[in-house]
Amino acid sequence: MAPCHGAGPDRALFAVGNPAPLRLAPSAKNSHLLVLAPLEGITTAVYRRVVAEMFGGLDGAIAPFIGTIRGLKRYAYHLRDILPEANGQEPLIPQILGADAEGVAEVSRACAGLGYTQVNWNIGCPIPNITRKKRGSGILPHPHLIKKVLSRACREGLPAFSVKLRLGLEEKDEWREVLQVLNSFDLDFVVLHPRTGRQMYRGTPDTAAYGAFLGECRHPLLYSGDIRSREDLRRLAEEYPETAGWLLGRGYLSRPVLAREIRSGETLEFCMKDIAAFLGVLSEEFLKNGADASWVLGKMKLYFGYLKHGADDTAAAMEFWGRLRGCTEWPLFEAILAGDL
Numbered sequence: 001m002a003p004c005h006g007a008g009p010d011r012a013l014f015a016v017g018n019p020a021p022l023r024l025a026p027s028a029k030n031s032h033l034l035v036l037a038p039l040e041g042i043t044t045a046v047y048r049r050v051v052a053e054m055f056g057g058l059d060g061a062i063a064p065f066i067g068t069i070r071g072l073k074r075y076a077y078h079l080r081d082i083l084p085e086a087n088g089q090e091p092l093i094p095q096i097l098g099a100d101a102e103g104v105a106e107v108s109r110a111c112a113g114l115g116y117t118q119v120n121w122n123i124g125c126p127i128p129n130i131t132r133k134k135r136g137s138g139i140l141p142h143p144h145l146i147k148k149v150l151s152r153a154c155r156e157g158l159p160a161f162s163v164k165l166r167l168g169l170e171e172k173d174e175w176r177e178v179l180q181v182l183n184s185f186d187l188d189f190v191v192l193h194p195r196t197g198r199q200m201y202r203g204t205p206d207t208a209a210y211g212a213f214l215g216e217c218r219h220p221l222l223y224s225g226d227i228r229s230r231e232d233l234r235r236l237a238e239e240y241p242e243t244a245g246w247l248l249g250r251g252y253l254s255r256p257v258l259a260r261e262i263r264s265g266e267t268l269e270f271c272m273k274d275i276a277a278f279l280g281v282l283s284e285e286f287l288k289n290g291a292d293a294s295w296v297l298g299k300m301k302l303y304f305g306y307l308k309h310g311a312d313d314t315a316a317a318m319e320f321w322g323r324l325r326g327c328t329e330w331p332l333f334e335a336i337l338a339g340d341l
């Protein structure tokens with residue numbers, strides 16, 4: 001097993017730069033990009049910077065969604081996660097959630113104002129409060145509304161547009177009409193998570209439906225859903241070699257060496273000591289960013305809830321979880337991380 005690199009406190013300072021685009025290879029189909037999936041409240045700027053620095057292996061990330069905002073008053077708050085000064089030099093694509101054409105165009109313009117040349121539109125979110133308003137996957141049964149938004153957003157002078165979707169809201173063949181609309185616009189790429197909105201995260205991704213979508217999609221297509229190991233990706237890549245890239249979500253959260261494992265074809269070491277070092281750097285960065293210690297402690301439990309599934313030494317991870325779960329004091333958290341408890 002090759003060791004996990006860079007897991008230590010004295011790493012280089014994070015570089016800050018202008019937003020870089022995520023470039024697909026010249027023949028985009030089959031370019032095999034590895035992209036960090038957007039997970040709202042989880043793959044935020046601090047997390048993205050820390051994993052890029054400590055684990056590497058990703059070509060870039062799609063940021064969690066920014067909702068379209070009426071009145072523009074809350075822009076500063078909603079855009080803060082994608083501010084260039086909060087992000088490193090890894091390519092990053094902001095994501096927009098909304099069903100109103102003007103709102104989507106407005107957020108696109110705000111992203112362009114920050115230097116972004118690409119934006120992604122989320123029409124896959126399954127949360128009932130959102131789908132009820134025909135946002136996220138709630139718009140999938142209404143292809144004419146999708147057309148309306150794209151007609152407004154795919155315009156000269158606005159960032160290049162890509163779309164992330166599910167197979168449908170209720171039915172897993174709703175994509176057929178949606179894809180006819182998507183195929184009639186000039187899109188950067190499409191990402192498909194082959195579940196329906198109603199399914200939320202239950203069941204397994206319908207890879208056969210993914211294959212059917214791939215056959216009819218005229219845009220480069222990226223796959224998202226349940227890639228937990230390099231073996232999972234190898235199987236999918238063998239079956240769907242025309243795929244332009246892969247989004248790594250919960251599998252990456254559990255095992256942030258995953259992207260490098262996929263690239264190297266080797267199993268890397270990922271033990272509790274690597275996880276403790278990672279949580280140490282992550283919590284330090286959140287604190288430096290001005291977050292409150294008890295909030296950071298809650299976040300560390302959230303991240304460890306994923307990481308405990310990816311550790312090589314499962315017994316040690318479960319023991320650590322036993323101590324972390326009930327921890328409410330910051331000094332206690334530091335002692336747990338240092339292995340003093």
Ligand SMILES: Cc1cc2nc3c(=O)[nH]c(=O)nc-3n(C[C@H](O)[C@H](O)[C@H](O)COP(=O)(O)O)c2cc1C
Pocket residue numbers: 037038039040042063064065095122124125164193224225226227247248249250251
């Ligand atoms: C907690 C959580 C938050 C998510 N937030 C977003 C989001 O902001 N935008 C988006 O397009 N997808 C979001 N997703 C979906 C993921 O990007 C991804 O498509 C899905 O989790 C399947 O991939 P995975 O099995 O690799 O995690 C979210 C998923 C989860 C579990």
